[in-house]
Amino acid sequence: MQKANRFLLLIPAALGIIVFALFPLIQIAIPTVTSGANPIALYTQFLQSNYDLQVIFRTLTIATVTTVITVLLGLPTALWISRQSVSWRQFLSVIILFPILTNAVVRNFAWIIILGKNGVLNNMLQALHLISAPLTLLYTNTAIVIGSVYLFLPIMITTLVDSANGLNPEIEEAAAVLGARPFTILREIILPQMAPAILTGAILVFSGAMTAYTTPQLLGGNRHLVMSTLIYQQAMTLGNWTNASVVAMVLIVLSLIVLGLLRWYTGRLDRRVDHA
Amino acid sequence: MLDRHNHVLQLIGVIVLALLILPLGIVVVTSFGTEPTISFPIKGFTLAWYANIWTQPAFVDGFQSSLTIALLASLLALLIGVPAVYALTRFDIPQKAWFQTLFLSPTLIPEIVIGFALYQTLVIAWRLPLWPSLLIGHLLLCLPYVIRLVTSSMLHLDPHIEEAAWTLGTSRPRAFFTIVLPNIRTSIVAAFMLCFINSFNNIPISLFLNGPSQNMLPTAILNYLQNNYDPTVSALSVVLMLFTAVLMLLMEKLLGVGALTTTETN
Numbered sequence: 001m002q003k004a005n006r007f008l009l010l011i012p013a014a015l016g017i018i019v020f021a022l023f024p025l026i027q028i029a030i031p032t033v034t035s036g037a038n039p040i041a042l043y044t045q046f047l048q049s050n051y052d053l054q055v056i057f058r059t060l061t062i063a064t065v066t067t068v069i070t071v072l073l074g075l076p077t078a079l080w081i082s083r084q085s086v087s088w089r090q091f092l093s094v095i096i097l098f099p100i101l102t103n104a105v106v107r108n109f110a111w112i113i114i115l116g117k118n119g120v121l122n123n124m125l126q127a128l129h130l131i132s133a134p135l136t137l138l139y140t141n142t143a144i145v146i147g148s149v150y151l152f153l154p155i156m157i158t159t160l161v162d163s164a165n166g167l168n169p170e171i172e173e174a175a176a177v178l179g180a181r182p183f184t185i186l187r188e189i190i191l192p193q194m195a196p197a198i199l200t201g202a203i204l205v206f207s208g209a210m211t212a213y214t215t216p217q218l219l220g221g222n223r224h225l226v227m228s229t230l231i232y233q234q235a236m237t238l239g240n241w242t243n244a245s246v247v248a249m250v251l252i253v254l255s256l257i258v259l260g261l262l263r264w265y266t267g268r269l270d271r272r273v274d275h276a
Numbered sequence: 277m278l279d280r281h282n283h284v285l286q287l288i289g290v291i292v293l294a295l296l297i298l299p300l301g302i303v304v305v306t307s308f309g310t311e312p313t314i315s316f317p318i319k320g321f322t323l324a325w326y327a328n329i330w331t332q333p334a335f336v337d338g339f340q341s342s343l344t345i346a347l348l349a350s351l352l353a354l355l356i357g358v359p360a361v362y363a364l365t366r367f368d369i370p371q372k373a374w375f376q377t378l379f380l381s382p383t384l385i386p387e388i389v390i391g392f393a394l395y396q397t398l399v400i401a402w403r404l405p406l407w408p409s410l411l412i413g414h415l416l417l418c419l420p421y422v423i424r425l426v427t428s429s430m431l432h433l434d435p436h437i438e439e440a441a442w443t444l445g446t447s448r449p450r451a452f453f454t455i456v457l458p459n460i461r462t463s464i465v466a467a468f469m470l471c472f473i474n475s476f477n478n479i480p481i482s483l484f485l486n487g488p489s490q491n492m493l494p495t496a497i498l499n500y501l502q503n504n505y506d507p508t509v510s511a512l513s514v515v516l517m518l519f520t521a522v523l524m525l526l527m528e529k530l531l532g533v534g535a536l537t538t539t540e541t542n
Contacts, residue, residue, distance in 0.1 A: 009360060009362060012355075012356040013360035013379060013423075016415065024397035028392065028393045076284070076289065076292075079285055080288065096293075101473055102517055105494050106300075107300070113314055123316070153292070165378065172278065175409075199316060218498070235392055247354040248386075251386055
């Protein structure tokens with residue numbers, strides 16, 4: 001086939017992305033460096049504002065806590081699932097997959113019902129006489145973390161089950177015969193083998209939780225903004241498009257830095273596995 | 277031993293599964309309650325909230341446009357994605373890595389930023405109507421799935437089969453349609469399903485690109501929740517869960533049991 005034709009097949013996709021993704025991105029980036037006193041004026045202003053720093057800090061904290069909890073809950077669950085019989089394992093995987101494919105609004109809405117002032121949890125605690133007045137659970141940072149964990153735990157489990165299926169149980173048996181306790185087996189045998197999958201899961205969950213909009217919007221309310229809800233508020237409620245662009249750029253840079261760090265660390269782990 | 281009889285693993289596994297399923301179960305139950313605000317446990321039993329879904333034009337219109345956009349965006353993504361993958365995997369293109377990065381680059385941009393950037397450029401600067409802007413946004417969402425899934429299946433397909441057809445006199449396009457396409461159809465169906473589901477469920481991109489004249493279902497629910505707390509949303513959630521279940525069944529029928537559990541969903 002002629003050389004020109006080869007590129008013909010690539011052009012629609014390449015052009016589509018350049019015109020509709022990269023160009024608009026540059027379009028919103030330009031005003032952030034041209035409309036201030038100097039090119040980085042708007043950014044320094046943003047990073048000096050206590051309120052905005054608080055939003056960045058909240059965004060990163062929620063993503064970090066979410067990632068840690070999904071690993072802590074996901075790892076034992078994935079191990080448990082991978083050790084079931086094949087048919088049972090398939091059934092469990094379908095149960096895990098169902099929430100992933102269900103709309104995020106529906107999944108967060110469930111937690112509004114549970115965490116609300118007259119919600120399921122408050123009613124239950126009051127019925128048990130554990131509390132006398134309803135607790136404020138909804139519209140807090142904790143609510144956002146709970147919602148994010150609920151949203152991303154299935155993704156973490158799916159990622160970890162694939163890796164846990166590949167573990168060789170005979171190595172664990174050998175260790176057990178030699179007197180290793182379960183916790184030692186977990187730390188010395190299972191964790192090192194599953195480390196790359198845990199990092200892959202962490203990348204998916206962290207970047208997802210950091211940029212998610214629906215969960216902080218529905219469970220955080222207006223007083224607990226994260227970067228994605230701040231972008232929307234600045235752009236659509238306050239009409240301050242330049243500020244929204246600044247936040248968007250900071251969000252992209254932060255997520256690229258975090259992804260880069262995690263990938264770099266994964267690369268190091270892979271090398272270690274290769275050398276072993 | 278950390279086998280399936282280990283009590284700690286079993287306990288955590290059962291609790292986690294219960295925590296994943298129970299919240300959705302509560303939503304199902306609340307959709308049948310008779311009280312005008314959501315309560316749990318419910319008093320009485322009614323199907324009125326299901327009927328109420330159809331009285332909300334935002335939901336009915338939103339469902340239609342979400343369905344249309346998801347179908348069109350997935351088809352378009354295949355239409356421009358598959359040729360690109362074919363060129364990248366079959367021809368010796370020097371800038372291969374560069375193109376790969378370009379095609380997957382939308383996944384590196386947070387969806388909310390894509391939505392905002394498209395709103396600024398397409399809707400404000402170019403004065404494009406909302407509908408085509410939405411389609412473009414959802415196309416950007418879908419394309420990386422096509423590129424990733426179809427690339428991996430093209431790499432597994434032996435190029436010699438196609439070459440054999442050429443030497444026997446089959447034209448290139450005919451060889452593609454009769455030999456390559458049937459061999460990669462599983463990945464094409466999988467990519468289509470993933471694109472469809474992700475587009476249908478998407479919020480951050482649709483958020484900036486909808487308006488009073490152009491509803492999308494997920495954002496319509498989001499708007500409704502701002503002012504209402506009645507079981508209509510529970511009922512609609514149940515309908516959407518049934519929709520998800522049908523899609524999963526369809527995936528299983530089209531792709532086999534294994535596909536459901538091994539398909540990368542993010």
